[in-house]
Amino acid sequence: MNKLANDNESSAASGVAVQLSKVRKQYGGAIALHDVSLTIQDKEFFTLLGPSGCGKTTLLRIIAGFENVTAGSVYLHGKEIANLPANKRPVNTVFQQYSLFPHMSVLDNILFGLQMRGTPAGQAKKRARAMLELVQLQEFANRLPSQLSGGQQQRVALARALAPEPEVLLLDEPLSALDLKLRQAMRIELKQIQEEAGITFIFVTHDQEEALTMSDRIAVMSAGNVQQVGTSHDIYDAPANRFVADFIGESNLLEAQVLHRIGTEVSCALPGGVQVQAEISADATDVSSGTAGHLCIRPERLRLSMPNDPSLNVLTGVVVRQIYLGTDTQLVVKLAEGQVVQVRTQNAEHNSALPTAGSSVDLTIQPGGVRFLSA
């Protein structure tokens, strides 16, 4: 057991907690993971984000040791761990269904991992008490899991997984069973706990808001592939492709063709002939004049413009629907060329009434808010 802790220290210098190299997972003929490669840094809050069935749980289970890879390798602090069984990996999991031991008290649940690692009894008790305090469940130490609410069970699961001081903590949609208010509170709390504990978290969720608010970096997945890895900003402002643009937040995707490119700037033409300036990522080397693709414009980057605005990025259309959302109002606008776009405006910014259904509007695209996506 101590050997594991020493390994941790010696390899911590490398800075990489978990590395997946071309990990492939096949269930019979069905491929759950297509050659996934990821590098997760030490002490990072790393999120796997993607729709249901995209392979997030499978990836987590491979890291935990519950599934074998079909091909590829998994490294933990620089060491290949393919042949290390789950109970020998210094990795703990917070399960989606919590999977608390129903016949053990909260305290015994938390003690279990410590006992298995051979922690002396006194020390284990102390550590378990500290964990209870961390998740604010001191008074519930002697309850059975069935006598706790969902939120409390979730915290016991977290305390149980944190107690043996794993090198990496895996969390499989731990908040999905909680109601909204509790979920929002737990996001902040989880992030705080991660920073205090100084442990690498690999967090799985299908909720993009959850991912954006907590993560240091996010890997967006779909159908067994990693679509993009980056910070919340990277992924929201510079989506790598249409899937990411569509999955993260709302976006208007409009067909467009590149007219010419200078570095990471392109000017594109929409079907109606309107010219729009957009950005592309530097590594999109295949994009040049004539490339067809899509423009990604976030709804809040579209502005209602004053009549006769002389700027370049102007689209004209008719309001189809006005949706009041409290702080914001969303307008559904049908452009002259037939595409439908979403426009989002903050209500506090408007002193005059917003255009209602049927009225014509001009929309300007805020500079810097447009991405050209070739894929």
Place this chain on the structure above:
Amino acid sequence: MAGGTLQNTGVDGAAFAGLRHRLLFPSWLTIGVLLVIPVLLMLVYSFLTKEFRGGVVWEFSLAAYDQFFFDRGLFGDEPVKIEWTYINIFIRSIVQASLATVFCLLIGFPTAYYIATRPASSRAIWLFMITVPYWVNLLIRTVSMKFLIRDTGPLNHWLMQAGLISEPFHIINTNIAVQLGLFYSYLPFMVLPIYAAVERFDFALVEAAHDLYANRWTTLRRILIPVVRPGVIAGCILVFVPSLGAFLAPDLLGGAKNFMIGSLIEEQFRGSAGNWPFGAAASMILLSLVLLVLMYYARSESRRP
């Protein structure tokens, strides 16, 4: 309880209470006729005087209990002397029933676990295979067992042909034969409740235990067995209790030497050698033993968290 909630609705409670009693009447009748009255009857008979050629004389007597426990009874001038014959039969019965329970558990648990972890589609077939012999009457199965294991039976024949033994392995009329009979008679009573418990067991808990550094053995000991414990205990009770009172297996397979309580009691109610009050007293003692075991279990359960 039901009456209470109904009363709270403001409807005339007394009428509903009357209805409730009427609806429960068939249950009370069944329990009364089939359970309470026979047990009371036995209790009363055990304190009556024996009638020559079976039956009883309606005259209070402690003779039956005296005969069971004492060679020289409480009521003479000489010092009390314990009669060991019947107590020994009880002890042998308890040992046999306990062994049968242990063997059924050792074989039944892995069997139940195996079946419960098969794909849902094949579980029904396995359960069917376990239960199908039990559609045949116990007497016939026990007699068949006798033919299988006797000195000239197929078991010895095969063992000798295979060269494992040179002379017949003498099983019939031994304690081993009784044990085999009990084991075979009651194995499904162990398998089925454990199967039901394992089938309900959440195997994600096994992963959780592995995740927390437990090896397979520790996971079995600290997670699986404690969680399916109610099924295991139900199985043990269902095997132990009927084994304790069994008479077919000891009679047919064990012969005269390997008498058990069941046979002793059965004999008292059969033919002219019978002694009804003594049989009733032995039954009451057996019943008390079983109740003690169950009460001990109930108490140890209620002390758990």
